Amino acid sequence: MExxxxxxxxxxxxxxxxxxxxxxxxxxxxxxxxTVVCRFRYAAAEPLCVHMQxxxxxxxxxSWVIGRDLLLAGTEGLSGEGDVRIWPSRSxxxxxxxxxxxxxxxxxxxxxxxxxxxxxxxEHTYTAVPAGGESLLTDWDDLAADLLRPPA
Numbered sequence: 594m595e596x597x598x599x600x601x602x603x604x605x606x607x608x609x610x611x612x613x614x615x616x617x618x619x620x621x622x623x624x625x626x627x628t629v630v631c632r633f634r635y636a637a638a639e640p641l642c643v644h645m646q647x648x649x650x651x652x653x654x655x656s657w658v659i660g661r662d663l664l665l666a667g668t669e670g671l672s673g674e675g676d677v678r679i680w681p682s683r684s685x686x687x688x689x690x691x692x693x694x695x696x697x698x699x700x701x702x703x704x705x706x707x708x709x710x711x712x713x714x715x716e717h718t719y720t721a722v723p724a725g726g727e728s729l730l731t732d733w734d735d736l737a738a739d740l741l742r743p744p745a
Contacts, residue, residue: 609721610636613714617647617693617704629704633711635661635718643718657695661718667691668712681708 613633620627630648643664647655659677666672667679668691678694689708695701 610634610638611714611717611721613711615706615710617706620703620705631704631706633714635721637722640722661715662724664711665715665719667693668708668715 611634615631615633617629617631618627619629629650632644632646632648634644634646635642641660641662642658643661645657645659647657649655657677659673659679663672663677664679668681671678671680673679676696678696680692682690682692684690684705691706691708691711692703693706694703
């Protein structure tokens with residue numbers, strides 16, 4: 594696990610951000626191909642989101658953006674519906690695990706990760722931006738412009 598601590602905001606300094614580099618195990622892939630490195634990234638500039646980037650051995654990456662609250666809720670119980678579902682469980686060895694299920698019309702995948710490290714990393718993000726404080730950091734005009742912009 595590689596973790597970057599949230600940075601304090603001061604005059605001219607960047608907004609707090611945090612990254613976690615961890616390993617996920619793809620449940621339906623062959624054992625020798627089932628491990629993938631995942632980078633979780635949180636930035637106060639996008640306080641409602643966690644960016645997940647699966648770093649594939651081929652050099653290609655797959656990215657997902659999920660709600661920080663959805664990920665946190667998934668560490669406690671079943672969270673999400675539709676294309677993202679997250680839930681905690683115990684592995685066969687008895688350690689706490691986090692299951693992440695992603696689905697789109699042409700593909701689906703379920704991964705398992707170590708629950709404790711993701712939960713600890715998430716707690717750091719809530720130190721940087723407490724729950725309920727996200728709306729104070731959200732640029733609502735920019736968000737609305739993005740939503741109204743025609744697709745490229």
